[in-house]
Amino acid sequence: MIVSFNTLVAVALTYVAFLFAVAFAAERRAARGNEAWLRSSAIYTLSLSVYCTAWTFYGAVGYAARSGLEYLTIYLGPTIVMVGWWWGLRKLVRIGRSQRITSIADLVSSRYGKSTGLGVIVTLMAVVGTTPYIALQLQSVTLSFSVFASGAGGGWGEADLWSAGLWVAVGLALFTILFGTRNLDANERHHGVVMAIAVEAVVKLAALLAVGIFVVWGLAGGIGPVLAQIDASPIARWEQSGGRWAGLIFLSGAALLCLPRMFQVLVVENADERHLGTASWAFPLYLMLMSLFVVPIAVMGLSLLPEGSNPDLFVLTLPLSQGKDGLAMLSFLGGLSSATSMVIVATIALATMVSNHIVLPVWLSSRSEGAIVSGDVRGVVLLSRRLSIVGVLALGYTYFRLSGGGALAAIGLISFAGVAQILPAMIGGIYWRGANRWGAAAGLITGFVVWGWTLFLPSFGEGGVLSARLLAEGPFGIGWLRPYALFGIEGLDPVVHSVMWSILLNTCAFFTGSVVGFPTPLERLQGAQIVNVFEHSDGPRTWSRQAAGAEDLLIMAQRIIGPIEAQAIFQTEARRQGKQGFLPDVSPEFVDFLERELAGSVGAATAHAMIGQMIEGATVSVEDLIAVADEAAQIMEYSNRLEAKSREQERTARALRDANDKLTQLSIQKDAFLSQISHELRTPMTSIRAFSEILRDGGDLKGEELTRYAGIIHAEAVRLTRLLDDLLDLSVLENGNVTLNRQQGSLEELLDRSVAAAGAAGALTVRRNRGREQAILDTDLDRLAQVFINLIANARKYCTAPNPELRIEVRRIGDRDVVDFIDNGDGIAAESRDVIFEKFSRLADHGTAGGAGLGLAICREIMGRLGGAIAYQPGQGGAAFRVTLPGRAALAAQ
Amino acid sequence: MKAPANRSVFLARASFRRRRLRDAARMLPILALVLVLMPLLQTGHPEARSSGVLIYLFVLWVLLIAAAAALVRPILPTRDETGSEPEDTA
Numbered sequence: 015m016i017v018s019f020n021t022l023v024a025v026a027l028t029y030v031a032f033l034f035a036v037a038f039a040a041e042r043r044a045a046r047g048n049e050a051w052l053r054s055s056a057i058y059t060l061s062l063s064v065y066c067t068a069w070t071f072y073g074a075v076g077y078a079a080r081s082g083l084e085y086l087t088i089y090l091g092p093t094i095v096m097v098g099w100w101w102g103l104r105k106l107v108r109i110g111r112s113q114r115i116t117s118i119a120d121l122v123s124s125r126y127g128k129s130t131g132l133g134v135i136v137t138l139m140a141v142v143g144t145t146p147y148i149a150l151q152l153q154s155v156t157l158s159f160s161v162f163a164s165g166a167g168g169g170w171g172e173a174d175l176w177s178a179g180l181w182v183a184v185g186l187a188l189f190t191i192l193f194g195t196r197n198l199d200a201n202e203r204h205h206g207v208v209m210a211i212a213v214e215a216v217v218k219l220a221a222l223l224a225v226g227i228f229v230v231w232g233l234a235g236g237i238g239p240v241l242a243q244i245d246a247s248p249i250a251r252w253e254q255s256g257g258r259w260a261g262l263i264f265l266s267g268a269a270l271l272c273l274p275r276m277f278q279v280l281v282v283e284n285a286d287e288r289h290l291g292t293a294s295w296a297f298p299l300y301l302m303l304m305s306l307f308v309v310p311i312a313v314m315g316l317s318l319l320p321e322g323s324n325p326d327l328f329v330l331t332l333p334l335s336q337g338k339d340g341l342a343m344l345s346f347l348g349g350l351s352s353a354t355s356m357v358i359v360a361t362i363a364l365a366t367m368v369s370n371h372i373v374l375p376v377w378l379s380s381r382s383e384g385a386i387v388s389g390d391v392r393g394v395v396l397l398s399r400r401l402s403i404v405g406v407l408a409l410g411y412t413y414f415r416l417s418g419g420g421a422l423a424a425i426g427l428i429s430f431a432g433v434a435q436i437l438p439a440m441i442g443g444i445y446w447r448g449a450n451r452w453g454a455a456a457g458l459i460t461g462f463v464v465w466g467w468t469l470f471l472p473s474f475g476e477g478g479v480l481s482a483r484l485l486a487e488g489p490f491g492i493g494w495l496r497p498y499a500l501f502g503i504e505g506l507d508p509v510v511h512s513v514m515w516s517i518l519l520n521t522c523a524f525f526t527g528s529v530v531g532f533p534t535p536l537e538r539l540q541g542a543q544i545v546n547v548f549e550h551s552d553g554p555r556t557w558s559r560q561a562a563g564a565e566d567l568l569i570m571a572q573r574i575i576g577p578i579e580a581q582a583i584f585q586t587e588a589r590r591q592g593k594q595g596f597l598p599d600v601s602p603e604f605v606d607f608l609e610r611e612l613a614g615s616v617g618a619a620t621a622h623a624m625i626g627q628m629i630e631g632a633t634v635s636v637e638d639l640i641a642v643a644d645e646a647a648q649i650m651e652y653s654n655r656l657e658a659k660s661r662e663q664e665r666t667a668r669a670l671r672d673a674n675d676k677l678t679q680l681s682i683q684k685d686a687f688l689s690q691i692s693h694e695l696r697t698p699m700t701s702i703r704a705f706s707e708i709l710r711d712g713g714d715l716k717g718e719e720l721t722r723y724a725g726i727i728h729a730e731a732v733r734l735t736r737l738l739d740d741l742l743d744l745s746v747l748e749n750g751n752v753t754l755n756r757q758q759g760s761l762e763e764l765l766d767r768s769v770a771a772a773g774a775a776g777a778l779t780v781r782r783n784r785g786r787e788q789a790i791l792d793t794d795l796d797r798l799a800q801v802f803i804n805l806i807a808n809a810r811k812y813c814t815a816p817n818p819e820l821r822i823e824v825r826r827i828g829d830r831d832v833v834d835f836i837d838n839g840d841g842i843a844a845e846s847r848d849v850i851f852e853k854f855s856r857l858a859d860h861g862t863a864g865g866a867g868l869g870l871a872i873c874r875e876i877m878g879r880l881g882g883a884i885a886y887q888p889g890q891g892g893a894a895f896r897v898t899l900p901g902r903a904a905l906a907a908q
Numbered sequence: 909m910k911a912p913a914n915r916s917v918f919l920a921r922a923s924f925r926r927r928r929l930r931d932a933a934r935m936l937p938i939l940a941l942v943l944v945l946m947p948l949l950q951t952g953h954p955e956a957r958s959s960g961v962l963i964y965l966f967v968l969w970v971l972l973i974a975a976a977a978a979l980v981r982p983i984l985p986t987r988d989e990t991g992s993e994p995e996d997t998a
Contacts, residue, residue: 098936250959
């Protein structure tokens with residue numbers, strides 16, 4: 015025993031100073047942007063070693079000395095979970111990264127619709143579950159001090175232990191505050207802490223391996239003799255209880271996922287998913303090496319150290335008893351590392367949870383103006399984190415003072431079982447979209463209560479919190495509520511009993527609550543995002559954050575305002591920044607500009623929320639969503655109203671324009687009509703005047719000449735009358751004053767009459783198919799005949815063929831009968847077809863016929879009145895007119 | 909099935925292999941659990957020694973670590989995959 019206690023303290027302080035320096039250097043490097051090296055998969059794997067606490071370093075040997083190989087379950091469970099990373103952990107890490115999860119309470123709260131209540135429940139469970147664990151670390155460090163102190167001569171009293179514990183707690187609080195709350199990183203990563211923990215991981219592994227190698231090859235003399243020693247030891251027989259073996263493997267696997275400190279290093283501090291792949295084999299390797307020499311140390315300790323030595327301290331006392339002070343010192347540092355790294359990470363994790371889920375909500379709700387003042391929130395967050403760290407450590411220290419301190423393994427398992435209650439809500443939440451917060455809350459509370467009743471409260475010992483009588487007979491004598499024999503099932507190991515019932519009831523409550531309850535919209539949104547995280551998030555791309563940001567913005571903008579416009583905006587901006595391609599730097603100006611652009615399409619609140627999410631990962635609160643919905647609804651309603659109004663105005667304008675056009679046209683038509691009519695009237699009047707002057711002046715006219723001149727005057731007067739008749743007729747038709755004289759008759763007869771009246775006989779060959787003309791008409795037959803006569807007369811007058819021929823074809827199209835009048839002349843030129851039905855539209859004058867050009871106009875008017883139609887029929891070999899007979903009037907072939 | 913026809917045979921084979929190896933990675937924890945529970949069959953047997961179980965467990969452990977290490981690189985998403993592949997498609 016040469017090591018003086020003061021030397022030990024000096025070495026410990028030097029080591030702690032070294033850790034401070036390491037953490038500080040890592041922070042400096044990270045601040046200079048040189049974090050690639052800090053973010054390697056090796057550092058990540060080593061940081062996972064916070065799983066191996068003082069419970070592992072000291073406790074595993076004690077555990078092995080008491081219960082044989084059972085200690086291995088604590089490391090086999092995590093090995094199975096790590097090896098199965100492709101199934102579970104990968105999803106957890108992806109969710110943590112895409113949702114920017116800061117703690118396990120945050121995960122549960124986010125998944126179930128950012129529920130504050132669930133965050134509080136998980137936080138409280140984590141604090142209650144972890145406090146004994148922190149106490150355990152303080153206890154192991156003080157115990158290891160006391161070993162050296164007693165070795166150096168001065169035996170330690172309880173007060174010395176307590177004050178040592180206090181100093182350790184203060185030192186840890188200082189370190190954690192310094193490096194754990196240095197800054198408020200958006201993604202909650204702590205480079206200094208992680209680096210220090212990685213160093214400590216190496217130290218504790220090296221220390222345990224050194225002690226193990228010394229024991230196997232230095233004391234026992236090789237592997238063979240060690241195995242022989244094991245066979246000769248009290249733990250030689252393999253008498254493992256199956257329930258405990260399987261139950262503890264499950265429990266430790268669950269703890270790896272649910273312990274707040276493990277969640278912190280596994281998920282929150284993860285920088286790259288690929289690191290998880292490396293850790294999937296490297297961390298099991300670490301665990302394997304940590305457990306490799308535990309049994310030999312335990313066996314040799316049992317055989318070499320005096321009866322009654324604390325097996326939890328064999329790692330320390332075995333080298334000391336052999337006079338290996340240097341090795342004992344290394345071992346002490348290993349134990350110190352295990353304890354401190356666990357406390358630091360657990361404290362950071364818990365402080366984050368306490369501050370985010372309890373302190374800040376309370377603080378925000380206590381302020382009337384809410385979180386609108388942004389400047390002071392960061393300060394408040396940091397302060398609340400620091401106070402939470404002090405609070406958590408004070409709790410741990412208090413527990414350490416109050417509890418007598420049982421075997422390390424027992425405390426560790428109680429803690430594991432407590433945090434494992436989060437497992438159903440967590441696993442259910444990330445794989446089952448149907449899970450909702452009622453189920454989660456019911457499961458968490460049920461599991462927590464059962465765990466507290468069956469394991470935590472009895473752990474204070476008989477007469478501690480629960481009286482001996484209560485333990486034996488149940489509360490108020492209710493036998494089936496006995497903490498160690500729930501529902502009357504006795505004889506189970508307390509831990510297995512508690513884990514079985516708590517997880518079972520927890521899962522049942524979780525499932526029932528989820529099936530019965532109904533989730534909020536935000537919850538369903540979050541559920542979909544988290545369960546389908548691989549479809550929603552992009553891959554593990556971390557190397558080009560800026561470009562990815564611009565690309566994400568482009569993708570979003572394309573969805574909202576269309577690809578071409580979005581690309582144009584981005585390209586313009588990129589060119590303005592002097593860059594090629596479509597992706598500009600994401601500058602604040604550009605973001606503002608883009609937000610305004612998008613606001614034009616989706617409204618300001620939505621655009622802000624979307625851009626905000628892209629740029630800062632700001633989360634959307636329920637209020638945001640509601641505001642967005644309200645605003646969108648208002649905008650939509652407003653724009654609908656505007657649209658309706660503008661449509662109406664447009665209709666009115668169009669009607670006005672049409673009316674104006676019509677008026678203009680009418681005015682032009684009127685002018686044209688007047689000039690036409692004066693011309694048409696003037697021509698006969700001119701001849702009548704000229705010839706009547708000749709008759710008046712010339713006395714010596716022959717009788718023959720007299721007769722001729724009078725004949726001309728008469729003919730012109732007749733023509734004038736006919737013109738006036740036509741005009742009158744048209745005017746009557748156009749004004750709608752016409753009275754229809756409805757009669758019945760057959761089409762054949764009507765056509766016979768018309769052909770005869772038109773004077774077609776001789777001048778024109780008329781071809782008809784009388785078989786088809788058997789329809790009976792019920793309409794104004796005289797008017798219809800007028801149309802037919804006009805058409806036949808036109809053919810007679812204008813057909814240019816040497817042997818003029820007119821085909822009259824009757825056919826049925828749809829439910830209407832049509833009559834086509836087709837001659838074999840030149841037809842009518844395409845450009846003239848539009849005007850032939852206009853008044854006075856005589857085509858190239860074939861002179862003699864002497865029509866006024868009113869015939870077709872009258873025909874059109876008549877057919878309109880009768881309810882039929884007349885149209886020019888192109889492509890028939892000559893001029894062709896189709897008369898569609900009036901609907902009701904037609905029909906009924908005989 | 910969903911590989912476009914114009915993809916070369918080599919690429920299709922590679923991604924097929926990667927998918928099967930991912931299946932293997934999913935089976936690994938199940939296999940590990942079964943093998944870790946195996947020693948319970950021997951418990952209480954008068955001949956069963958802790959040392960034998962200890963050696964069995966550590967050999968198993970080393971094999972698991974080796975298998976996991978061998979699987980990591982082949983199953984990681986390649987650059988052309990974004991890692992957002994639909995789960996469990998063959």
